[in-house]
Amino acid sequence: MLLELKIMKDSIVIIGGGIAGLEAAKQLLTLGYTPIIVEKSDHLGGHVAGWNRLFPDMAPAQEIVAKMIKDVEGANIFLETEIISSNKLGNTYIVNLSNGVTIRTKAILIATGFELFDAHKKEEYGYGIYNQVMTNQDLEKWFNTSVDSRIGGKEIRKIGFVHCVGSRDVKAGNSQCSKVCCVTAIKQAIEMKQEFPDAEIYCFYMDLRLFGKKYEDFYINAQKDYGIHFIRGRVSEVSENIEGRLLVKAEDTLSGKPLKVTLDLLVLMAGMVCNQDGSKMASMLRLETDSDGFLRSKDNVCNIVESNRHGIFYAGACTGTKTVPETISEARAAALMIHNYINE
Amino acid sequence: MAMNFGFKLCPSSALNLDKIDTSLYDKLVEMEPDARICMACGSCSATCTASQFSGMSVRKVLLDIQRGKEKEAAAMLRNCMLCGKCTMVCPRGINTRHLILSLCRIYDNKEEQK
Numbered sequence: 001m002l003l004e005l006k007i008m009k010d011s012i013v014i015i016g017g018g019i020a021g022l023e024a025a026k027q028l029l030t031l032g033y034t035p036i037i038v039e040k041s042d043h044l045g046g047h048v049a050g051w052n053r054l055f056p057d058m059a060p061a062q063e064i065v066a067k068m069i070k071d072v073e074g075a076n077i078f079l080e081t082e083i084i085s086s087n088k089l090g091n092t093y094i095v096n097l098s099n100g101v102t103i104r105t106k107a108i109l110i111a112t113g114f115e116l117f118d119a120h121k122k123e124e125y126g127y128g129i130y131n132q133v134m135t136n137q138d139l140e141k142w143f144n145t146s147v148d149s150r151i152g153g154k155e156i157r158k159i160g161f162v163h164c165v166g167s168r169d170v171k172a173g174n175s176q177c178s179k180v181c182c183v184t185a186i187k188q189a190i191e192m193k194q195e196f197p198d199a200e201i202y203c204f205y206m207d208l209r210l211f212g213k214k215y216e217d218f219y220i221n222a223q224k225d226y227g228i229h230f231i232r233g234r235v236s237e238v239s240e241n242i243e244g245r246l247l248v249k250a251e252d253t254l255s256g257k258p259l260k261v262t263l264d265l266l267v268l269m270a271g272m273v274c275n276q277d278g279s280k281m282a283s284m285l286r287l288e289t290d291s292d293g294f295l296r297s298k299d300n301v302c303n304i305v306e307s308n309r310h311g312i313f314y315a316g317a318c319t320g321t322k323t324v325p326e327t328i329s330e331a332r333a334a335a336l337m338i339h340n341y342i343n344e
Numbered sequence: 345m346a347m348n349f350g351f352k353l354c355p356s357s358a359l360n361l362d363k364i365d366t367s368l369y370d371k372l373v374e375m376e377p378d379a380r381i382c383m384a385c386g387s388c389s390a391t392c393t394a395s396q397f398s399g400m401s402v403r404k405v406l407l408d409i410q411r412g413k414e415k416e417a418a419a420m421l422r423n424c425m426l427c428g429k430c431t432m433v434c435p436r437g438i439n440t441r442h443l444i445l446s447l448c449r450i451y452d453n454k455e456e457q458k
Binding site: 202208219220223224227229230232252254255257258259260261262 | 357358359360361362373377378380381383384403407408410411436
């Protein structure tokens with residue numbers, strides 16, 4: 001009988017099958033619940049699934065995601081499915097999915113994550129205009145597949161990285177720092193130097209924000225062992241020259257002089273911005289958004305994983321820009337908070 | 345006699361990284377690999393005894409030679425008294441005094457070759 005009771009234990013709806021949703025599902029399974037992951041795309045693992053290696057120890061992203069997916073065997077997973085509507089009925093929520101399934105649940109975990117800033121919007125950087133400009137995400141894809149017309153079939157002598165693309169940019173609607181791009185740029189710069197040892201690599205930054213464990217060591221390595229050049233100044237414009245190379249202009253703010261350089265490849269560090277799906281959830285479930293557009297936590301110091309509504313919890317980048325370890329920690333915290341809430 | 349048109353042409357002050365000569369910097373890095381790890385914090389210049397009177401700055405010297413400005417760097421180096429205070433404050437642990445001596449040695453060799 002006890003066994004039956006365990007099977008009958010509550011279902012928890014998790015919206016989003018990225019690393020936050022997967023980790024929370026794993027923990028909820030361990031606590032004896034039945035997590036139901038609702039994922040709009042055709043695969044689990046979210047953005048991390050498309051990444052190649054993760055800082056600071058160059059852990060392979062695919063392996064990490066594969067293990068996380070293996071750990072949620074036993075959870076109900078609906079791919080290519082979205083939330084149509086949700087109503088509160090007493091202490092429970094009735095959630096209707098696009099595949100026709102209706103779920104009754106005491107708790108909903110929102111793990112809708114973030115969107116990458118659309119680099120097309122910063123027209124001056126030439127993404128989608130010149131065939132030598134790519135994003136951080138495109139480069140990770142190239143690391144995984146070795147296929148990209150912007151890199152193959154030409155000599156790569158000089159590579160540039162532009163930090164803060166769409167982040168710390170009030171005009172682009174994102175005043176927040178995307179946090180992970182500084183260290184990602186340095187990671188990718190090192191990886192490109194390993195691929196193209198004779199290339200000169202320039203990182204154009206406004207500030208280098210290397211807050212995390214071993215990030216600063218990464219920076220020192222990039223300078224010392226890989227000779228990567230760091231130029232303090234935001235790239236102002238990019239144009240193509242007659243040879244099909246890129247002319248990049250910035251101010252070298254340390255010299256106080258305008259600077260130009262010709263490059264063969266430019267990588268834009270598109271930042272994390274709030275997800276449209278997060279906003280959709282917010283209006284559907286009557287949740288508040290914070291001043292930065294991300295979902296508003298009950299408290300930004302002591303209670304990030306709780307929302308302002310009973311039974312609705314958050315994990316990961318739906319409440320702000322997060323690193324992978326931060327997201328995983330939050331997912332675990334959210335699972336525990338849900339457990340406490342249900343046993344109140 | 346030069347004509348006076350009421351205006352004159354100024355050379356561009358822009359830095360063109362395609363054209364600058366970094367051979368001095370490359371040589372320095374060979375002798376002093378730590379020259380690469382400067383993060384331009386400016387503590388060396390702030391503590392420099394000669395800085396306020398002469399504009400000497402190790403940070404600027406390193407930047408100038410990376411930007412191919414050998415003469416400007418040499419002019420600053422002449423004011424260095426080799427007191428070594430900059431070495432004491434460098435958070436990255438660069439032996440700046442040793443670096444300055446190596447740099448002067450490269451400059452001297454260049455003079456001799458001329």
